[in-house]
Amino acid sequence: MVLLQPDPFLNELTSMFEKSTENGSVWVTFKRSSMKSKLQRDKLGEDALEYRCLVRASTIKKTISTSISAKDQQRFQASYATVLKAHMHALKKRERKDKKKAAEVNKKQEKAPKKSGTSTKVTA
Amino acid sequence: MVYISSWDEFAERSIQLFRADPQSSRYAMKYRHCDGKLVLKVTDNRESLKFKTDQAQDAKKMEKLNNIFFTLMVRGPDADITEVTGKEQAETQVTKKGRGRKQ
Numbered sequence: 001m002v003l004l005q006p007d008p009f010l011n012e013l014t015s016m017f018e019k020s021t022e023n024g025s026v027w028v029t030f031k032r033s034s035m036k037s038k039l040q041r042d043k044l045g046e047d048a049l050e051y052r053c054l055v056r057a058s059t060i061k062k063t064i065s066t067s068i069s070a071k072d073q074q075r076f077q078a079s080y081a082t083v084l085k086a087h088m089h090a091l092k093k094r095e096r097k098d099k100k101k102a103a104e105v106n107k108k109q110e111k112a113p114k115k116s117g118t119s120t121k122v123t124a
Numbered sequence: 125m126v127y128i129s130s131w132d133e134f135a136e137r138s139i140q141l142f143r144a145d146p147q148s149s150r151y152a153m154k155y156r157h158c159d160g161k162l163v164l165k166v167t168d169n170r171e172s173l174k175f176k177t178d179q180a181q182d183a184k185k186m187e188k189l190n191n192i193f194f195t196l197m198v199r200g201p202d203a204d205i206t207e208v209t210g211k212e213q214a215e216t217q218v219t220k221k222g223r224g225r226k227q
Contacts, residue, residue, distance in 0.1 A: 021157045029152040030190075032197040053197035070198050077194045081187050090160035091180040 001056070001063045006076045009066035010083055013057050017087035020059055029056045035067055055080075127174045131182060134175040135189055138166035139205070141173060142193070146201040151193045153186065162186070 004012065013028070020026050033054040034041060041049060053068040068076050128134040142149040149168040155161075162183060164175045177183075192205045 017155075017157070023158050025154050025156040027152060027154050029150055030193050030197055031150040032146050032201075051197070051200065053194055068194065068198060073194055073198045077191050081190065084183070084187065084190075087157070088155060088162065088180070088183050090157045091162060091183055092160065092178050093180050 001065055004064055004066050006066050006068060006072050006079075009055070009057070009064060010076075010079050012064050013080075014083055014087070016057060016059050016062065016064075017083070024060055027056075027058045029058075030054070031056070033067070127176050131175065131185055134164070134173060135185070135192075138164075138173050138189075139192065139196070141166055141168055141171060142196060143201045144168070146196070164189070 013026075016026055031054045032051055034049040034051050035054065036044070036049065053073070054065060055068060056063060056065040058064070128137070138151070142151070145168045149166065152165045152167075154163040154165070160178050162177050164186060166173045175182075195203050195205055
């Protein structure tokens, strides 16, 4: 597993989303971690540990990870939200029963023949 | 293991679960583009809470939960999460961007 800096991680995550559009899933896991082994943890004692948020992303072929400190958190969570928003467009909008594609086609058709209502009413 | 159907219940219980044992809890999400499905999971290796959806509006709620978990995991399980929302976070981020003269 590769430990990346936050920005390269987001780039890589973007490409993982792009590669798994046809089939497959993307997993993203958050975990509170001190990034130390159990042995080191016992040696240092609970108080000396500095906790960060370990973020892993994986597809069937690849796993990447990054570690987020308090300093990076705000920036990372905003960019992470942007990446998700950009790629999670297969989800359905509102309680529409038909598939998203069908919904989109309908929308376009509804929009096109809209009348410019007010100007037509001229009383003779 | 059963899926929880109510978002609010899932969010509340998953935060409780994490706070009870921050060391061994994790928060995972799975997104399948081809099926248009999103699954969220929080587990401490003993109990596991899952939430499944295909609705875009739930992805927005998830964004807020993401931010809550980021805060809890970076700042500790006792961190204050009452003010954590997507928008406020984004705003504070902009103000912090100034290139301070720290020398």
